[in-house]
Amino acid sequence: MDDLTTPLTLDDLVGRSPTQRTVTPGRAMLPEGGPALVRVEAGIGMRYLLLEDGRRQVEALLYPGDLCGLTELLAQSRSACHEAITPMVLSVIDPADLRLQTLRGGASAEMLLRLMAVEVLRLSHWLGSAGQRNASEGIAWFVCQVWERAESSGLIERDTAPFPFSQQVVADALGLSLVHTNKTMRRLREQGLFRIAGARVHVPSITRLRRAAVL
Amino acid sequence: MDDLTTPLTLDDLVGRSPTQRTVTPGRAMLPEGGPALVRVEAGIGMRYLLLEDGRRQVEALLYPGDLCGLTELLAQSRSACHEAITPMVLSVIDPADLRLQTLRGGASAEMLLRLMAVEVLRLSHWLGSAGQRNASEGIAWFVCQVWERAESSGLIERDTAPFPFSQQVVADALGLSLVHTNKTMRRLREQGLFRIAGARVHVPSITRLRRAAVL
DNA sequence: CGAATGTTTGATAGCACTCAAGAAGAGTGG
């Protein structure tokens, strides 16, 4: 219980009240009113920010095991939107429960802190991509990211990872236009860095893809 | 003690071992070996990420009251660099102390969680800037950000905020080239959005600046 | 005064955006 390298689990938080919800693609993952907290059980979603004029910045991909709404709950702000990309199954966590456990202290507070730390790290790398990488590098990085998230969620099958993302989503994640994203993806595909078919992506060589991403 | 809107303070964490360090501009804020945790007491710094090929992405400005190193401590990674921009005064916090208090539970864990949540929110907005805004909007947003941080740190004097940032830093924060940053800043200055002199910035109308930033 | 750092400006090239429109699938209803 004193080990900083303990793998993250949330089972102790959701074990008690396993209220489940299913969400269809394109729908918001969090209900409208009040603060809410959910854990992804199955499916893939995304979190994005909207600027006043409608521009959208995708800032995170949501895979099984991810917790959504914690930041909004803690900082009392509702700036980000959570949306399902594939059909999803979510466990709803009662904020009151969470609060109780946190105040009680112990492992759960530590676990939440580590979850937040991982979130900060992911955002940090995401920022590096949007800010510093050009179109090719950014897309290579995005595919890398998708591969790694799928790997740690155990979603790799027949040497492919789920890839349910429209090119518009990829564009909004990297701050590129749709057209340029399309052309750049075609070029990378022709270079044999990856191949997308049937909402799944195949990567012949992760090493080569990583190099292309200037990871 | 049960109020989610309690203002953030760290005094209970550093009150016990007020080891202070001073750092000169351009120097790393965190010592080399092992995990470290410091609180900014005075001065301004930044946190940035380095890509393999040397490109740099500035991802946060560090003002008095900010905590540095928590993410690295929790996630066991040392990806980001902390660097002083002005002379700084830092309080060094013993990670063991922090750990003790967190495990003991109670207010400090909750406070750390809120700090992390604020960090996530800031990164999220930063990402929106680097990803979606063009040069003019990005720079306007950056100046807004500087103004707001100075405000909440009580650093506004004679209607000006500290602006110790070189144009290279602004460029690396927004993912722009130095030359283009310079030309764009000149244009915005000529439009009367802000005026920089003597390492301080004057903003005639925050409202107008916000509008230019498409906040 | 040199040396170093930061700011400024001009010229040129290129990556990425916008506009426009066609092709390809997926889902719907007749």
Place this chain on the structure above:
DNA sequence: CCACTCTTCTTGAGTGCTATCAAACATTCG
């Protein structure tokens, strides 16, 4: 099974924002 619609993907042409290169200028500092 076939129109029909809708979304997504794709491609071409033209523009423009931003990067790169080069060099002058200003400031600070030892």
